[in-house]
Structures are given as structure tokens and as C-alpha cells.
Amino acid sequence: MRRKIPLIVTAAAVAVALAACATPSGASPDSSSSATGGRQAVTVGVIPIVDVAPIYLGVQEGIFARHGLDVTLELADGGAAIVPAVVKGDYQFGFSNVTSLLMASNQGEPLKIVAPGNFSTGQDGVDFSAVVAPGDSDIATAADLAGRTVSVNSLNNIGDTTVRNVVDASGGDPAAVEFVEMPFPEMLPALKGGQVDAAWVVEPHLTTAVQQGAKIISSNFAQTDHDLLVAAYFTSDQTLEQDPETVAAFTAAVKESLTYAQDHPDETRAVLDTYTEIDPVVKSVMVMPRFAADIEPTYLQVLADLGLKYGLFDKPVDVTKLLVQEPAQ
Structure with missing residues (x-):
């Protein structure tokens, strides 16, 4: 499954981080199927984050093999590398956050979501994403973020839009929040040093922040929507048209893996050790995303x-363009 990378980000935001693609296998499915025991070889671009634990677990448990697939998981630093690799056919499938996929589709990229990636837990105060502030800060609610600086790892994406939403819902002025872009590992030192007033963090950084004395101001994902779909697996229109059977098999295997991961939380945490490096204490107590197979x-x-409300899009986005249409009966 390639190299192990220290976990520093989550799909909630890294999908637009500028990064170079992991080296693609370059092998076509037909050329490699004979070397994989008759199973169809596919390459999936993923990010070294907690959100993709189910697909690693599915490969480990033989779920993809039972669906006739031999899966190579290629680690990339962000969705900005994965999207073009999927479009070009270097990867048959990829993983990215939903806002980034909406933006790519709106810009004309030929993509289709085939399965969910992960969801918010839906529990305020017990989610894998939150806005935190120093324990002694006078920031008490999301409304208090108006007029303050808040770090996000990527501007104009799922982080700042959901933070604006909770500020708005709490009676604050979302336009008055000043967002500062920085990598997740730099946020806690910046928070301690007073460079920012608050930080949007995700696991495992959220647990670390709380352990170091920060307080949770808002669970921005859970408070935006209890069933918020954060990320998804996707393919290209070309792959779907040329090899619908493989897409169907991959979709079924991912959905089975998501269900298995949700039903086996200890195994899901354990598989993180195969592709990330997280402090064992943090890993044992951090909040994992919710995994489910359905998508609507x-x-x-x-x-x-x-995205439309806060200026990511200049017109309504047709979300059905991103979904695989069921054949007419």
C-alpha cells in the first residue's frame, strides 16, 4: 500500500492543497489483470488522513478482492493532485472533499461521485472537526468569531464556508471573520503565540489542541448539518463510460468497507497504523468520522x-451532474 506518511491533515480541507501527484502505476487494467489472479487492477488516489481508513480496512479484509478487484492505494498530499490524475486516467478512482468536487464539476471537470467518504458525527462537541480558541480567550460562541482571525488550511473551501455558516447561525457577522491560511501543524503554535484568535482544526489535531488546554467553540461540521457529507470517492466520466463493471464493483466494495469500518471501530483505528503516524494516546481517544454507505x-x-451563499460559486450548482445516474427501467 505504498509508504506510510505522518498524518497532518484531513479530507475536510486538504483536497485543494497544491501538491504533486504520487507516481501513478501507469498500468492499464487489461495489462495487469493476468498478474493479479484474474482480478481487475485499479489505482485509487487517497490522502494520508483518518477519513480513508475504511478503504485501507477493506483492502486488508479482502473485501475488494471478493469483488474482483486488486487495489493499489496511491498516497498524494491533496485532492489538487488527485483530481487531474483521475481525469487523465492515471488513477481510476480518487478521494476528495465534497466542496472541492463541487468546484471541480462547476469548472467543467468530467467527474462522478461513486460512494461517500465520510460524514460528520452529527454530535455538537463530539465531532472530528471544530473551531478552537485558547482556554482563557473571551471567545465563547461562534458569534464571537466575528472580527477575529481564524486559521484554516485552505481558503474558500469547506473549512471557511462551514465556519461562516455557524457564525451566521449564532447571530454573528460571517463577513467580519478574517481567515488566515496555514497548514494544520502550524495552527496550534500560532494559536498559542497569538498570531490567530481561533483555529479550525480536525483530528488528530483537535484532540491535541484540547489536551494542550484549548477549548472548543463550535463543531462547525455537526452544527452545519448533522448528516454532513464531508468527502467522497469519485471517478471520471471516461472510466465510467468505458468500464462500468469495474466502477460498479468498486462502488460496491467501498460501500461494504464503509459499513464494515463503522461496525468495527477498533479495527478502523488500528488500520491507521498502516499508513499514518499518530501518537497512540491521541489515536485511542480522538473522534473518528462517521462512515455510512448511502449517498443522496x-x-x-x-x-x-x-458555496453559493459565501461566494465560492457565482450561480447555483447542479449537484446531479456529480452523481451516477441510475439507468431508466
Whole structure:
């Protein structure tokens, strides 16, 4: 499954981080199937984050093999590398956050979501994403973030749009929040040093922040929508048209893996050790995303509407363009 990388980010935001692609296998499915026991070889671009634990677990448990697939998981630093690799056919499938996929589709990229990636837990105060502030800060609610500086790892994406949303819902002025872009590992030192007033962090950084004395101001994902779909697996229109059977097999295997991961939380945490490096104490107590197999247009619409409201899109986004259409009966 390639190299192990220290976990420093989560799909909630890294999908637009500028990064070089991991080296693609370059092998076509037909040329490699004979070397994989008759199974179809596919390459999936993923990010070294907690959100993709189910696909690693599915490979480990033989779920993909039972669906006739031999999966290579290629680690990339962000979705900005994965999207073009999927479009070009270097990867048959990829993983990215939903806002980034909506933006790519809106810009004309020929993509289709085939399965969910991960969801918010839906529990305020017990989610894998939150805005934190120093323990002695006078920031008490999301409304208090107006007029303050808040770090996000990527501007104009799922982080700042959901933070604006909770500020708005709490009675604050979302336009008055000043967002500062920085990598997640730099946020806690910046928070301690007073360079920012608050930080949007995700696991495992959220648990570390709380252990170091920070307080949770808002669970921005859970407070935006209890069923917020954060990320998804996707393919290209070309792959779907040329090899629908492989897409169907991959979709079924991912969904089975998501269900297995949700039903086996200890195994899901354990598989993180195969591709990330997280402090064992943090890993044992941090909040994992919710994993589920179902996907509906309404899940995408939440973030599409927020993107329109806060200026990511200049017109409504047709979310159905991103979904695989069922054949007419």
C-alpha cells in the first residue's frame, strides 16, 4: 500500500492543497489483470488522513478482492493532485472533499461521485472537526468569531464556508471573520503565540489542541448539518463510460468497507497504523468520522448552497451532474 506518511491533515480541507501527484502505476487494467489472479487492477488516489481508513480496512479484509478487484492505494498530499490524475486516467478512482468536487464539476471537470467518504458525527462537541480558541480567550460562541482571525488550511473551501455558516447561525457577522491560511501543524503554535484568535482544526489535531488546554467553540461540521457529507470517492466520466463493471464493483466494495469500518471501530483505528503516524494516546481517544454507505443529492446540496451563499460559486450548482445516474427501467 505504498509508504506510510505522518498524518497532518484531513479530507475536510486538504483536497485543494497544491501538491504533486504520487507516481501513478501507469498500468492499464487489461495489462495487469493476468498478474493479479484474474482480478481487475485499479489505482485509487487517497490522502494520508483518518477519513480513508475504511478503504485501507477493506483492502486488508479482502473485501475488494471478493469483488474482483486488486487495489493499489496511491498516497498524494491533496485532492489538487488527485483530481487531474483521475481525469487523465492515471488513477481510476480518487478521494476528495465534497466542496472541492463541487468546484471541480462547476469548472467543467468530467467527474462522478461513486460512494461517500465520510460524514460528520452529527454530535455538537463530539465531532472530528471544530473551531478552537485558547482556554482563557473571551471567545465563547461562534458569534464571537466575528472580527477575529481564524486559521484554516485552505481558503474558500469547506473549512471557511462551514465556519461562516455557524457564525451566521449564532447571530454573528460571517463577513467580519478574517481567515488566515496555514497548514494544520502550524495552527496550534500560532494559536498559542497569538498570531490567530481561533483555529479550525480536525483530528488528530483537535484532540491535541484540547489536551494542550484549548477549548472548543463550535463543531462547525455537526452544527452545519448533522448528516454532513464531508468527502467522497469519485471517478471520471471516461472510466465510467468505458468500464462500468469495474466502477460498479468498486462502488460496491467501498460501500461494504464503509459499513464494515463503522461496525468495527477498533479495527478502523488500528488500520491507521498502516499508513499514518499518530501518537497512540491521541489515536485511542480522538473522534473518528462517521462512515455510512448511502449517498443522496441532498447531502451534496448542503455544501453547494453554502458555496453559493459565501461566494465560492457565482450561480447555483447542479449537484446531479456529480452523481451516477441510475439507468431508466
